[in-house]
Amino acid sequence: MDTLLVLVSIIDATLRVATPLVLAALGGLYAERSGVVDIGLEGKMLGAAFAAAAVAAVSGSALLGLVAGVAVSVALALVHAYASVTHNGNQVVSGMAINIMVAGLAPTLGVAWFRQGGQTPQLAGDARFTPIDLPFARALESVPVVGQLYSEIISGHNLIVYIAAAAVPFSAWLVFRTRFGLRLRAVGENPHAVDTAGVSVADMRYRAMVLCGVLCGIAGAYLSTAHSAAFVRDMTAGKGYLALAALIFGKWKPWPTLTACLLFAFTDAVQVRLQGVPLPLVGVIPVQFIQAIPYILTVLLLAGFVGKAAAPRASGIPFVKDR
């Protein structure tokens, strides 16, 4: 019984950690599938986390905070699109610039507005996303195993976790089963062909960036108004880059990306439990090593030692129409 409880709590933690990763990685998926490399996931999440917490603190409404977070994130995504699509700028430089700018801007505005050393005030009540009990969760709690799994793992998360869960099948459908998705993928593989077919490459890429902004915005809002109850400095702590790694690990496909996010989140959840606990054969594994696993795995994958990952062919290359 004890093992089951430990397992349940690890899975629970995995889902909580995976949620922002899934959302941000799917955001990156739209961007990269359209041919825009976006290393600015981190900055968009951080900006959204700050905006969501700030607006939720002032208005007392988590939903208004979410809207503000998404708005800020989409605005940053449009800056990236303006630089990399309209002006053919370097996409890596632009993403980097957004990350650095937001990392400075959030604490700067936070200190000036709230005077709490860069944090936003603690959120309580309606200003946070609170756990939702699914139907019959309480009633089934006493049913062994199945009931427990339902009430502890499936039920009892906040709204954004369910949004993230729904975003995966939705993205899989949108990218692989719709006309929009076909054009999206085509524009990332061979923009000249799409252009010849009479579809605007720039238009498609802007749309993809808006989707990316929306998803990163939700991910950011999750961090500050659902997972935590305030914005703190450097809240994303590399999650944007981890999402990027998950996207690559998932080979730019929604379901494998979800698996990668769950895997990375699981190592994180296990790492908390394994601190200082000796394992059979290997002894105590250093925390830092477990933390580095996702990055090491991604490097190995990219190097072709673990499977093969091929990015959309035109990603990172500005589209210049032949004249």
Add this chain to the structure above:
Amino acid sequence: MSAAPPSSLPRWADVVVLPAANLLAAFILSGLVVVAIGENPFQAMSILVTGAFGNAESIGYTLYYATNFVFTGLAVAIAFHAGLFNIGGEGQAYIGGLGVGLACLWLGGLLPAPIMVPVAILAGAAFGAAWATVPAYLQAYRGSHIVITTIMFNFIAASVMTYLMVNVLIKPGQQSPESHEFAAAATLPRLHEMAESFGLEMATSPLNLAFVWALLCAGWYHLFLWRTRWGYEIRAVGANETAAIYAGISPARITILVMAISGALAGFVALNELMGVHYRIILNFTGGYGFVGIAVALIGRNRALGICLASLLFGALYQGGSELSLDMPTVTRELVVVIQGLVILFCGALENVFRGRIAQLFRRLTPAAA
């Protein structure tokens, strides 16, 4: 780097006017941020400038910060010349610091300073270069994208260093993860101390001998890129890889060479920080300097002189920014990070925005040339 559109700008305008216009745009937006937090941007500007250049001491601090940026700026720029984006300066500087630190800890008490310092320089270069060579090898022979690998290597470097600092290198009986102090022979003299020994008066600051090494590196960088066969090959690969292959140059070999040099240059940050200021290995001594290098290389147009001037600008921003945060309670040091981000955005990603307009302006001003 992405191919620049055909520029009808005269060369001097491309090197001076365009960066100036981009910088101006970044500074205007930064001024608006200052307005948004309820302070007077002109007053902030004047405090910043006085804080950076107001007296001999502040100039010393400005140059001390600039030293780091020369190293990381050169590191990013030399990779740019080969068409590679090295985002991993931060991790390379960190691991370079491990090399410098280990050399200083092990040999500091054994060797005299004139031998110890070159040994430490070599150790920093070797460790930084080694850390950069792995992503270079993976890009050259395994086809993995260097931007992503160097990002991942920054995180791996941070994990490695935290592990080593907390578990191995920590001075026993101490709470914060710091190594033993270096022996006196394994430290770089401060410039004001050196000036004193010649009987000259100089304000006290952390400015140390690493500054001179940074200037030497900048000089070497220029000669290496424009006066040697290797430099030519690097630029050839960056300008047109296909043509370079046709000319018998191996892009894979150049990728590894240029990244090793880039990592070595980034590793020199540790000379300034560890041997010049802290005299021990500490956590996170790189403090984002590796990322500033991107901004420095972009404004400096990947040229040695430009990088030195851009480093001076960022040194001034860092030093002036810390003065500013003392004088204006609502302003934090992060304001400098905002300015840094905006500078990268305008000078890097949006550099083409003003190009067309400035070119138009030039055509109108010089109708004869058009």
